[in-house]
Amino acid sequence: MNQVPLTDAPATLSWTENGTECHALWRSERHAAPPKRVIIADDTLNADSAYRLACEGTGLLWRGDFQNARLLLQAMMRRSNAPIKPGKVRAKSKANADAPVTPQQAFHLHRQAQSQRARTLSMLLIPLNADRSIPLRRAPDLAQACAEAWGPATQANTVTSLRELLGVVGAHEWHKKGIEVEALGGAPNNKIFPSYGVFSPVRGEYVALVASAPLPVDYALAFDIGVGSGVLSAMLSRRGVKRIVATDNDPRAILCARGNLDRLGALPKVQLIQTDLFPEGQAPLIVCNPPWLPARANAPIEHAIYDENSQMLRGFLNGVLAHLTPQGQAWLILSDLAEHLGLRSREALLGWIEQAGLQVLGREDIRPTHAKAMDKQDPLHAARSKEVTSLWRLGALTAP
Structure with missing residues (x-):
């Protein structure tokens, strides 16, 4: 009762930093494609701007404090959980305006919302060195958790979403307890x-x-x-x-x-x-x-x-x-x-x-x-x- 194992070779994430074209292996357990647009983000980025950019599909490669990145992700999660404003809801036709939502429709709407939420929250990106150390201030040592989830290091710099990285950490804790x-x-x-x-x-x-x-x-x-x-x-x-x-x-x-x-x-x-x-x-x-x-x-x-x-x-x-x-x-x-x-x-x-x-x-x-x-x-x-x-x-x- 388990997923098909991840077998595809990882893609490459590209971005410009300090005028230099940079590349790293892209790791996504969701098989998500790497963001086409990536900007450098740090502690000066506020949650509203981060969430807006993420909704647009812009990857935010984090260069600030690791714990601040976690706080930013939590703030983005709160925004993704907020009720949709009436003005943003697609108007129903007169024919189905009063029709109740069926359980099947409720399920598919829920799944669509989950999928969109996952795509948005996965735009906050974390770099990992070849040895899977994290080159950020106050970053924890997650090398063991990554090895348990992903196998041996590839000896190449990698970028993954903070959301997936925290999923690796959670699985590591469950595995220990x-x-x-x-x-x-x-x-x-x-x-x-x-x-x-x-x-x-x-x-x-x-x-x-x-x-x-x-x-x-x-x-x-x-x-x-x-x-x-x-x-x-x-x-x-x-x-x-x-x-x-x-x-x-x-x-x-x-x-x-x-x-x-x-x-x-x-x-x-x-x-x-x-x-x-x-x-x-x-x-x-x-x-x-x-x-x-x-x-x-x-x-x-x-x-x-x-x-x-x-x-x-x-x-x-x-x-x-x-x-x-x-x-x-x-x-x-x-x-x-x-x-x-x-x-x-x-x-x-x-x-x-x-x-x-x-x-x-x-x-x-x-x-x-x-x-x-x-x-x-x-x-x-x-x-x-x-x-x-x-x-x-x-x-x-x-x-x-």
Whole structure:
């Protein structure tokens, strides 16, 4: 359940400074193109001017105090979160002036706003030396955090957005502290340490479903499709599955899962394979927690959440029968948030299950308890308040 890894060679950012043409490698995990226009910015730039320039697509290469850059980004974030003034709203036609916004429209408007906000806030740029030190006053040492997220240094000067750099820092802190997963049991053996770019099990209800669902008669072997952080493989191991083959198409996820499973003592039971969806062979239990929302990701790192046209979901369903033993079960873990948002219907899901030669043997449901489900200020609260996460137990249609 992870994003497609970043494989393209980095682009080059160009700017003029002190009358000299300058160049540096451009690093963007979002695959965003480098800004075409770049100006030098420092502590004299106020937030209103910075936000206006960023909205115009002008990159602000920071040469001032690093901590002041953080404060400036916070000020720009507040401006991006401000309500749109009535004069800036595109007038509705008379035909749809009174028409209520549908959940699907609300979702797409929310995604458009998120995308625009990300583009704007990514215009505040930070330089990094070849060794990933930051040549700014009061700059912290982020070399280790960058190495965890991006791998070894390229031995070339780099420029990245401050927003993405702070995301690297946040991931580094999560990786150090870990996340307690209640369903794994008591501390200290219930922590998962997520890595940058790997889906983090902050929503523990889906792990609880795997912890409590009735196991099939034969559970000596299980496939974990889209291993991510390794949390579900760890849970299957805790439940007594003797051998687990776990797959993911992201090398970051494979490394992250290996580290977590090793710390939890489950690695001897688990074989990790970097591949798309299924490994070779068949298993009596196949588990998959695909991205839940069928929408286009705005950045590669969002592929853990968004599955355009339900490609992974449908690929899993269509491939299960060939990899499932005759009396085996496939556990599909899926939220119905997409249904409440009008992005996918329950009838479509059931139709795909039947078309794949599968039938529903049972379903375990649980309501989410994360903060967003309770946040009435969230733009998608109406849909989130109805959300249910389910573990669908699927078997072959021909099974007796």
